[in-house]
Amino acid sequence: MSEARARLLASASRLFYAEGLHSVGIDRVIADAGVTRATLYRHFPSKDDLLVAYLTAADQAIRADVETARTSKASGADAVRAVAESIADGIRTPGFRGCAFLNAVAEYPDPAHPVHQAVLTHRQWFLDVVTELLAQAGETAPEPAARHFVMLRDGAMAAGCLTDPAPVCETFRLGVEGILRYRDTPVVPPKKTGGAS
């Protein structure tokens, strides 16, 4: 990766995340990166490609975070807690502007658009990895628990940049602990350890 391309992607990521995808034009990006227009179009054939590259970079960063959280913890439950903690850390970080993917999809509702598809891909991966972690945690019904986790995560990310992050993180943490107790308290009173529907 050339240095100009790296600066370009860094500037694009910062500006797109902070101000929105449609609000930031090509001129802003190249001015911030200290690069000319021709250089940008050499590396990214169109703005859409730059947008996808921004989301792909964010996706890879999150995957790396989750991977370290998963490998550094023995139990699945602690890995889930570590993932939750890294989410809370992000929310508490100054300049937090919500989930880059949810913000992006709000601007690109067309499911056929590459940006929208990049968001769906990331979210499917995240749901899968949380499901796997909860299954390792001994969750009898990992799929609904994972959906619950992701729903709470999405809500925390959405609210975290609109109000004081501290209570948001605390609410999120409590919610995650509640999910991890699914194992002990069945959601629907079954007869035995019967399979949830």
Place this chain on the structure above:
Amino acid sequence: MSEARARLLASASRLFYAEGLHSVGIDRVIADAGVTRATLYRHFPSKDDLLVAYLTAADQAIRADVETARTSKASGADAVRAVAESIADGIRTPGFRGCAFLNAVAEYPDPAHPVHQAVLTHRQWFLDVVTELLAQAGETAPEPAARHFVMLRDGAMAAGCLTDPAPVCETFRLGVEGILRYRDTPVVPPKKTGGAS
């Protein structure tokens, strides 16, 4: 309210919600409403005013929904369930594109912008009304429970337009029932977890 203004607001609401705030231009709105540019600017001095009017109308519609849910139910818990059900109904509705306010704030991150402030106002009202309802439901700690409810709601609204709405609604419903059982199960039971801080 003149009829031209009503058509303008209806077209603006539909287009802004479906396609995004920056993506839809003035020309699209006036063409859809069958109105000329001068008429639009007679009623709304700027596009920002039109955006705020769109959000204000959405806010009023939701307030009306919540008000009927609150007055038609005897207990606070059932009122909360009714509010949750109206949220789930919205998610299941064809053409659902997520929360109009969260989508709007994704495009207007500047807290000083009127659009952003309209979102904050709506969300504060909603949190307050849910808190009140949960207090009536006998919740010993209504504030954290309401934050939990809103967090779940935000996540459900975000995911509801990205995947199959049915499991999203079911997960949301289960989560709300869990919140309503706060009354019976103590909130903070953790003894010791590995170095969370």
Place this chain on the structure above:
DNA sequence: GCTCAAGTAGACAGATCGTTCTATCTCGCG
């Protein structure tokens, strides 16, 4: 009958958008 607000129709300004283009320069490498 007159007035005035509200609406139609469309040209226009000024800015910004994404994109393409030519021309020049630098520099590593064969």
Place this chain on the structure above:
DNA sequence: CGCGAGATAGAACGATCTGTCTACTTGAGC
């Protein structure tokens, strides 16, 4: 040395954006 890739610099294109403007029409109320 010579070449070509990558970068600079900046003009220019067509499209679109918000917002303003003039000119004409309609219709209800004093």
